[in-house]
Amino acid sequence: MTTEIKERIPSPIGESKPRLENDQKVTxxxxxxxxxxxxxxxLYARIMHSPHPHALIKSIDTSKAExxxxxxxxxxxxxxxxxxxxxxxxxxxxxxxxxxxxxxPVLGVAATSEEIAVKALDLIDVEYEVLEPVLxxxxxxxxxxxxxxxxxxxxxVANFIFPQPGTNISNHFKLRKGDVDGAWEKCSTIVERKFWxxxxxxxxxxxxxxxxxxxxxxxxxxWASSQSPFAQRNLLxxxxxxxxxxxxxxxxxxxxxxxCKAGISMEALVVAIASKxxxxxxxxxxxxxxxxxxxxxxxxxIAYYKMGCDENGKILAMENTYYWGGGASTEYGVNVTRAxxxxxxxxxxxxxxxxxxxxxxxxxxxxxxxxxxGMPEMHTGLEQCVDELAYKAGIDPVDIRSINCVxxxxxxxxxxxxxxxxxxxxxxxxxxxxxxxxxxxxxxxxKRRGKGTAIMWKAPAMPPNAGSSAWVELAxxxxxxxxxxxxxxxxxxxxxxxxxxAAALGVPYESVRISSPVDTRYSPYEWQxxxxxxxxxxxxxVVAAATDARRQVLDLVSEAWDExxxxxxxxxxxxxxxxxEQEQPIKDIVVYGLPKPDxxxxxxxxxxxxxxxxxxxVTGLDAETGQGTRSVVHxxxxxxxxxxxxxxxxxxxxxLRGVSAFDVGRAINPALVEAQIEGGFVQGxxxxxxxxxxMVDGFMQNPSFVDYRIATTxxxxxxxxxxxxxxxxxxxxxxxRGIGEHPMVPTVAxxxxxxxxxxxxxxxxxxxSAEKVYLAMLEAGIVE
Amino acid sequence: xxxxxxxxxxxxxxxxxxxxxxxxxxxxxxxHELGMTGTHVGCEHGVxxxxxxxxxxxxxxxxxxxxxxxxGHEVLTVEGLGTIDDLHPIQQxxxxxxxxxxxxxxxxxLTTLVPFLEENPDPSEEEIRVAISGNLCRCTGxxxxxxxxxxxAEKMRA
Ligand code: FES
Ligand code: FES
Numbered sequence: 008m009t010t011e012i013k014e015r016i017p018s019p020i021g022e023s024k025p026r027l028e029n030d031q032k033v034t035x036x037x038x039x040x041x042x043x044x045x046x047x048x049x050l051y052a053r054i055m056h057s058p059h060p061h062a063l064i065k066s067i068d069t070s071k072a073e074x075x076x077x078x079x080x081x082x083x084x085x086x087x088x089x090x091x092x093x094x095x096x097x098x099x100x101x102x103x104x105x106x107x108x109x110x111x112p113v114l115g116v117a118a119t120s121e122e123i124a125v126k127a128l129d130l131i132d133v134e135y136e137v138l139e140p141v142l143x144x145x146x147x148x149x150x151x152x153x154x155x156x157x158x159x160x161x162x163x164v165a166n167f168i169f170p171q172p173g174t175n176i177s178n179h180f181k182l183r184k185g186d187v188d189g190a191w192e193k194c195s196t197i198v199e200r201k202f203w204x205x206x207x208x209x210x211x212x213x214x215x216x217x218x219x220x221x222x223x224x225x226x227x228x229x230w231a232s233s234q235s236p237f238a239q240r241n242l243l244x245x246x247x248x249x250x251x252x253x254x255x256x257x258x259x260x261x262x263x264x265x266x267c268k269a270g271i272s273m274e275a276l277v278v279a280i281a282s283k284x285x286x287x288x289x290x291x292x293x294x295x296x297x298x299x300x301x302x303x304x305x306x307x308x309i310a311y312y313k314m315g316c317d318e319n320g321k322i323l324a325m326e327n328t329y330y331w332g333g334g335a336s337t338e339y340g341v342n343v344t345r346a347x348x349x350x351x352x353x354x355x356x357x358x359x360x361x362x363x364x365x366x367x368x369x370x371x372x373x374x375x376x377x378x379x380x381g382m383p384e385m386h387t388g389l390e391q392c393v394d395e396l397a398y399k400a401g402i403d404p405v406d407i408r409s410i411n412c413v414x415x416x417x418x419x420x421x422x423x424x425x426x427x428x429x430x431x432x433x434x435x436x437x438x439x440x441x442x443x444x445x446x447x448x449x450x451x452x453x454k455r456r457g458k459g460t461a462i463m464w465k466a467p468a469m470p471p472n473a474g475s476s477a478w479v480e481l482a483x484x485x486x487x488x489x490x491x492x493x494x495x496x497x498x499x500x501x502x503x504x505x506x507x508x509a510a511a512l513g514v515p516y517e518s519v520r521i522s523s524p525v526d527t528r529y530s531p532y533e534w535q536x537x538x539x540x541x542x543x544x545x546x547x548x549v550v551a552a553a554t555d556a557r558r559q560v561l562d563l564v565s566e567a568w569d570e571x572x573x574x575x576x577x578x579x580x581x582x583x584x585x586x587x588e589q590e591q592p593i594k595d596i597v598v599y600g601l602p603k604p605d606x607x608x609x610x611x612x613x614x615x616x617x618x619x620x621x622x623x624x625v626t627g628l629d630a631e632t633g634q635g636t637r638s639v640v641h642x643x644x645x646x647x648x649x650x651x652x653x654x655x656x657x658x659x660x661x662x663l664r665g666v667s668a669f670d671v672g673r674a675i676n677p678a679l680v681e682a683q684i685e686g687g688f689v690q691g692x693x694x695x696x697x698x699x700x701x702m703v704d705g706f707m708q709n710p711s712f713v714d715y716r717i718a719t720t721x722x723x724x725x726x727x728x729x730x731x732x733x734x735x736x737x738x739x740x741x742x743x744r745g746i747g748e749h750p751m752v753p754t755v756a757x758x759x760x761x762x763x764x765x766x767x768x769x770x771x772x773x774x775x776s777a778e779k780v781y782l783a784m785l786e787a788g789i790v791e
Numbered sequence: 792x793x794x795x796x797x798x799x800x801x802x803x804x805x806x807x808x809x810x811x812x813x814x815x816x817x818x819x820x821x822x823h824e825l826g827m828t829g830t831h832v833g834c835e836h837g838v839x840x841x842x843x844x845x846x847x848x849x850x851x852x853x854x855x856x857x858x859x860x861x862x863g864h865e866v867l868t869v870e871g872l873g874t875i876d877d878l879h880p881i882q883q884x885x886x887x888x889x890x891x892x893x894x895x896x897x898x899x900x901l902t903t904l905v906p907f908l909e910e911n912p913d914p915s916e917e918e919i920r921v922a923i924s925g926n927l928c929r930c931t932g933x934x935x936x937x938x939x940x941x942x943x944a945e946k947m948r949a
Contacts, residue, residue: 025886032894033882035829035869039895042828212833212841212929213895262831262895263929295834497893497930678889682935686892689932712838712927720920723933 016673017510020741023678024516026502028260028495037260038524040216040232045288049218050079050117052280052291053124054273054301055131057106057113060140060370060705061155064104064113064133071130072116077123080283081131083114087279089246092338093238093270095170095177096163097156098373100246100275106135107155107335108370109706110300112273115280117289140370140705144332145309147175147367155335155368165470168341169630177333178341178366180348182633184420185359190324194315196400202388203772204308204755206332206700209377210717213262214298217274219281220288226253229278233258234269234494235535240527242271243278258525264496265690266376267303269537270339276301299710303375304700306340307332308384312392314357320402322393322411324359327351329385332369340374341366343381346468349421349628349638350382353389354430354464356417362633370705376537382465382752383691390461390756391769404760405438408462413644421628421638429670429734430644434462436668436730441648453655456663457765460648461753466639467538467745471625475541475548476531479508479556479616485580485594487514489552490522492533493545498747499679500541504549506675507740511553513577514593531617539643539745542675544620546740551618560593563611567601622738641736643744645669647688647753651761655790658781660762662692662722668730669749673742677731680746684729687750693718695755697774800861802827803871813859817851818842820858821868829869829898833927840926843899844868850903869898872905880946881905881939890939892930900926904940912948916941 031037069081084103090096102113113133118124141147141155152175156162160172170177191197217231227249233239236256244251261268277291293301309330316322329347333340348364377383397407412434413419415427441458449456467473478490489508495501505519522530533545557577564582565572574586583590600611628635650664667684674680697716701708709715735742759770768783784790795810802825809824818835821827821844833839835854842854845867873879881904884890891897900923907922908914914922919940920933928936 026889029886029891029894030875030878032891032897033869033878033885033901034873034875035827035898036875037894038828039831041832042822044826210929211893211895212839212927213831213893214833261893262833263893265929295836497891499892682889682892682931685932685934686930687932690929711836712834713836717927717929719924719927720933720937721924725916725920725934725937727932727934 016741019506019516020510020675021677023676024502024506026499027505027521028501039213039260039262040218040230041292043218043230043259045218048287050119050284050287050289051121051124052115052117052277052289053121053128054115054276055113055128057102057109057111059106059135059137060109061138061153062106062135063138064102064106065136066134067114068132069114072127075123075127075130077119078116078127079119079287080117080280081114081127082280082283089248090162091242091246091271091275093242094165094168094342095338097177097338098336100279108300108372110372111335112276112301115276117280117284141175142369142705144307144330144367144369147369148330148365150174155370167345167627175368176365177337177368178344180345180364180633181631182348182351182360182362182420183631184634187324187326187359187361190359191315193317194323195318196396197313197315198392198396198399199313200388200392201771202310204384204387205772206307206371206702207305207694207698208299208700208715209265209267211263211265211267214295215268215273215293215302217277218288218290219278220286221281222286226255227278228255228257229274230257230259231274232261232268233274234261234264234496234537236525236527237492237532238535239271239274243275246275256527258494261494261496265378266537269376269535272302295712296710299700299707300372303339304334304372305377306334306343306374310385310388312388314392314396316396316400318400320397320400320407320410322355322357325352325357327362329364331364331366332371332374333366334369334371334374336373337366337368339376342468343374347381347385349633350464350466352420353386354413354462354644355411356413357420360420371702378687378690379465379748379752380468380538382463383694383755386461386463386752387755387773390753391759394760394763395769405434405443405460408460409434412462413464422634423636423638426641426737427734428642428644429732430462432732433644433646433668433670436732437646437648437666440666440728440730441650441664443648449652454652455655455765456650456652457761457763458648458650459757459760459764460646461756461760462646463749463752464642464644465749465752466642467540469534469538469540472621473534473540473544474619474621475533475545476619477545477548477552478531479512479552481556481593481597481614483594483598485518485592487512487519488522489519489549490531491545491549492525492530493541494525494536496536498683499676500536503542503675503679504545507546507549508553511550512557514580518580539747539749542743542745543736543739546743547620548618550740551620552616555618556614556616559614559616560596563596563601567604567610569604641744643670643746643749645749645753647757649757649761651758651765653762653765653780655784658777658784660696660775660780662724662758664726665692665724666728666730667750668732669746670732670734671746672736672739672744673733674731675741675743680731681729683746684750685727688727688754689718689723691751691754692723692758695758695773695775699774796859798858798862800863801865803867811858813857815858816854817856817858817861818853821853827868827870831895831898833895838927840903841896841899843902843926845902845905848906850906867902869901872901881908881943884943884946885939888939888942889935896926896928900936904943908944908947912944914944
């Protein structure tokens with residue numbers, strides 16, 4: 008990086024400042040939702056879940072439960088006819104006529120203790136008429152499959168989602184570009200493969216927690232472990248038929264989200280229950296078992312890829328079909344399938360493309376947002392096919408990626424001109440760091456080593472007009488208070504916002520506070536903490552607010568000192584004049600103002616800066632071709648290379664090293680960027696080796712930490728390297744774009760490619776458990 | 792009505808006496824009876840380690856124990872390790888070395904590490920990884936946690 012650019016970057020941008028709020032987190036003082044004290048009036052909710060994957064509800068008898076002492080409310084779907092849904096309003100708060108998966112919330116009770124609430128559930132009789140379930144997305148897409156949502160045609164839907172009433176397909180994204188059929192004959196090498204990526208769960212260590220209260224005036228307050236206080240306010244208002252302003256959502260600290268605490272899931276249940284408790288607050292805390300079905304899960308994906316290249320390794324065509332198992336409701340998931348549609352080629356320039364991304368209802372738990380929003384699933388197969396194409400065409404797998412990857416100015420799959428991107432550099436960096444092409448000796452004679460690479464792209468997937476807002480207020484001690492509506496999930500959003508506010512205003516980082524917890528009554532609007540959009544979108548709003556406050560301070564001082572604002576600056580919290588060399592700390596100015604130059608009265612007053620950001624340039628895409636001027640705001644790109652060792656006797660795969668390079672535009676806080684890359688890598692690795700919601704006939708077989716294993720310290724490689732590439736984004740704060748989700752996108756494919764390099768087998772379906780790998784080696788004749 | 796049990800124990804050096812239900816979990820007792828919400832509950836089945844506290848100096852999963860089992864014993868929770876003005880070196884190291892993100896798992900890591908670092912003042916990376924392999928963290932990928940432990944060991948040796 009040139010020093011010239013560096014000089015324009017003010018402190019503390021680019022500095023690894025310590026996280027805000029860690030003092031509270033290491034002492035146990037941090038308040039998470041379940042830590043809030045409500046006293047003796049608090050009631051406890053429990054939920055009755057459907058025992059069937061698909062059935063009609065014939066009758067519900069709650070009379071015995073209602074008579075049980077200590078029971079304060081029993082709430083069923085009959086009480087709440089409204090629909091919930093972010094992009095497609097396809098679900099009720101509680102089931103009404105039909106249950107659609109094992110775990111579907113049928114009714115809820117509130118009682119003075121959890122024990123009584125559980126006892127009450129035992130006293131309730133529900134009669135069902137069992138229906139044939141849909142257990143697989145590809146089967147579910149067939150015209151003769153049992154219908155899960157016969158009313159699909161009547162649901163309200165966003166104008167960029169295309170449901171097919173009379174089928175289980177709730178969105179069909181079509182992409183048609185160039186001439187695929189004509190392109191195959193020009194290809195010297197063609198690869199065709201099918202992959203299956205199972206459902207997994209987010210597994211935040213803090214289970215979902217929500218407390219709701221309706222007061223006598225009809226005001227609703229919800230305290231929730233939430234990524235999306237404003238979206239929850241909006242969705243609740245919609246479903247309950249009340250105004251947004253009568254819903255207040257307060258979001259305390261959150262113990263991990265990864266997408267499952269975005270949108271709304273169990274929070275609506277407890278709000279509904281609280282409508283019947285005469286103003287008493289009600290708490291719902293999911294058990295770890297419920298966490299696997301009452302909150303969102305990641306959709307499953309059945310994917311078909313066909314791709315071909317010429318003898319120089321140039322990819323000429325792709326034909327991809329994605330069947331997404333969206334689960335019982337696809338209110339959020341339809342947009343995952345759209346994102347997979349407009350990004351369907353992965354980060355490659357491909358002239359001829361045909362792709363269909365189908366969102367299909369199944370009788371499985373509800374799919375929602377999960378770190379990567381469809382990209383890890385889609386890249387799992389895609390990046391293995393590119394690898395295979397390289398081997399078959401006799402081209403190095405790293406070279407084929409460098410040849411074909413998107414570069415500035417190229418036309419992406421939707422016709423959008425690619426912005427500046429450091430993907431080529433990321434590929435080079437990871438190849439160099441992993442010593443690509445050099446095989447290292449295995450640690451034992453019965454082991455084989457291999458290296459693999461995969462690359463990725465991902466754009467924030469959101470409505471075109473998702474907005475952010477912020478305010479910046481200055482106190483008489485010089486403290487800067489930043490109001491914002493996004494959440495710090497642990498990714499460090501508050502720290503990064505404080506750095507941006509400090510830089511834009513010209514004050515020390517240590518003097519900036521974030522106004523938290525986010526409370527929709529007092530905090531400025533933010534769409535949701537998802538899509539890796541905060542650093543960029545909320546960052547722009549915070550910078551705008553801080554710049555506005557700065558302008559107010561400088562205008563005031565210029566008038567009071569009778570100087571040109573151009574000669575004034577704020578440095579380290581002090582207003583300085585480069586001309587008169589006067590100085591005054593802003594703390595003396597920002598609340599009480601300044602005397603007029605002639606001493607006849609006062610100027611100024613309390614300073615509050617305000618700022619907002621909303622992208623205005625995203626266009627719609629053609630429903631038949633997926634083509635348009637600008638499909639997304641931007642793409643973050645990156646590359647990962649790994650080294651693995653496979654045990655021939657057991658099939659056990661050990662990840663020895665992981666090298667990642669991502670183009671983040673500008674690292675506002677490099678240590679936090681590295682933390683995202685490391686955490687994402689291990690979450691991706693965990694999904695590659697261990698994680699699967701094992702579903703048999705619609706029933707999950709492993710809903711506990713004993714049977715659903717996630718990576719521990721001894722699984723994670725001790726050699727993780729994070730390389731930060733910075734090719735600035737034109738509309739990002741100091742060029743920054745997001746990095747939260749991206750690090751787990753290429754990981755499964757990189758590991759699979761390394762397994763291939765080690766032992767010559769292609770794994771079509773994660774997790775690559777020891778058993779599966781061993782059986783694959785056995786089948787391939789690699790072991791006997 | 793279940794017969795209540797008169798529990799007396801020491802938590803973070805302070806004696807407490809409470810009438811409790813015999814089946815009350817130690818984690819719930821600490822969080823709800825004593826209002827010490829620094830001990831977190833992630834699974835309630837003994838796997839995640841978030842609820843780890845020290846019982847007479849040894850790490851235990853407070854979600855797997857009844858409070859009555861702590862009768863007459865000494866419990867140490869994260870609140871007893873140090874305060875914001877006077878942090879334990881392990882707390883200090885986790886803060887400085889980015890040993891956490893959301894922080895929900897952190898109290899369990901810290902309590903697990905206190906006896907470990909007291910007994911192993913100069914642990915290898917491998918030993919550190921094994922010592923905390925029973926604590927789940929979904930955010931960090933563990934690398935910065937391991938580095939924080941190395942820093943903590945250094946601080947404690949000094
Ligand atoms: S809550 Fe005790 S081990 Fe998870
Ligand atoms: S920091 Fe979030 S679970 Fe460990």
